[in-house]
Amino acid sequence: MHVVVNAATSADGKLSTRRREQIAISGDEDFERVDRLRADSDAVVVGVGTVLADDPHLTVKDDSLCDQRRERGEPEHPARVVVDSKARTPSDAAVLDDAAASYVCVSEVAPVDRRMDLSDHARLVTAGDDRVDLLRAFAALESSGLERIMVEGGGELIFSLFEVGLVDELRVFVGPTVIGGRDAPTLADGEGFVEEFPTLSLETIRRVGDGALLTWTAG
Numbered sequence: 001m002h003v004v005v006n007a008a009t010s011a012d013g014k015l016s017t018r019r020r021e022q023i024a025i026s027g028d029e030d031f032e033r034v035d036r037l038r039a040d041s042d043a044v045v046v047g048v049g050t051v052l053a054d055d056p057h058l059t060v061k062d063d064s065l066c067d068q069r070r071e072r073g074e075p076e077h078p079a080r081v082v083v084d085s086k087a088r089t090p091s092d093a094a095v096l097d098d099a100a101a102s103y104v105c106v107s108e109v110a111p112v113d114r115r116m117d118l119s120d121h122a123r124l125v126t127a128g129d130d131r132v133d134l135l136r137a138f139a140a141l142e143s144s145g146l147e148r149i150m151v152e153g154g155g156e157l158i159f160s161l162f163e164v165g166l167v168d169e170l171r172v173f174v175g176p177t178v179i180g181g182r183d184a185p186t187l188a189d190g191e192g193f194v195e196e197f198p199t200l201s202l203e204t205i206r207r208v209g210d211g212a213l214l215t216w217t218a219g
């Protein structure tokens with residue numbers, strides 16, 4: 001399995017505003033790059049916080065990229081995966097529609113009625129007692145044939161993936177806006193590290209539109 005975390009931050013490192021509303025930090029050129037990365041992935045993963053905030057669809061937008069996937073014998077879109085301990089994903093969430101396969105990773109605390117409801121729309125992966133055990137959940141995804149994983153956020157999930165050592169690559173588009181706000185989500189939130197900080201190797205820096213794309217590998 002290869003896990004790429006991709007996200008867009010403001011120049012001051014925020015993923016969105018203190019209201020946690022979805023905002024476009026990427027410009028057209030970066031959104032096209034993100035679409036290509038989705039098209040080169042078997043699954044696109046987000047946390048339930050992103051689903052509740054953005055109601056994303058997580059499909060490939062460019063028809064020619066969908067055609068190329070079909071020609072390679074792949075489904076038109078990558079699978080969508082939500083990490084959601086308590087099965088809070090709304091049943092009418094865009095990520096559960098029939099455009100592509102959907103997975104919801106839940107923990108043992110997820111209420112049975114919510115699990116049954118979600119199982120009408122998605123394959124359920126149960127891993128962890130109170131919170132999704134990411135190592136076990138990602139191993140189950142791999143067993144289902146999902147090898148090339150793209151994680152789109154948000155900050156809570158990204159932190160946890162670094163914590164358990166699941167990140168192979170980090171791609172960050174740093175856009176030309178300043179969002180600010182001590183409560184606005186950042187690239188890696190969670191508890192934060194106080195020692196044994198994950199360290200990264202900088203592979204490339206490239207100008208993309210009015211921002212910069214930084215590509216890092218995790219050691």
Ligand SMILES: NC(=O)C1=CN([C@@H]2O[C@H](COP(=O)(O)OP(=O)(O)OC[C@H]3O[C@@H](n4cnc5c(N)ncnc54)[C@H](OP(=O)(O)O)[C@@H]3O)[C@@H](O)[C@H]2O)C=CC1
Nearest residue numbers: 007008016020047048049050085132153154155156157160
């Ligand atoms: N600019 C960008 O590129 C992007 C921006 N965003 C923005 O980020 C914000 C959402 O981010 P955020 O609030 O951090 O939410 P996340 O999408 O990171 O989801 C976090 C939630 O996932 C659930 N979860 C389950 N298991 C775990 C685990 N092991 N580790 C971490 N989380 C787990 C938790 O809820 P529970 O306990 O209920 O399971 C947790 O609260 C929105 O404002 C969105 O617009 C999002 C993606 C990309």
Ligand SMILES: Nc1nc(O)c(N)c(N[C@@H]2O[C@H](COP(=O)(O)O)[C@@H](O)[C@H]2O)n1
Nearest residue numbers: 008023024025026054056057058059152
């Ligand atoms: N790469 C990137 N740049 C931004 O500026 C963004 N706001 C995001 N957000 C992510 O994209 C998801 C929306 O996907 P759909 O267009 O609905 O398919 C959103 O939920 C974030 O994960 N990403």
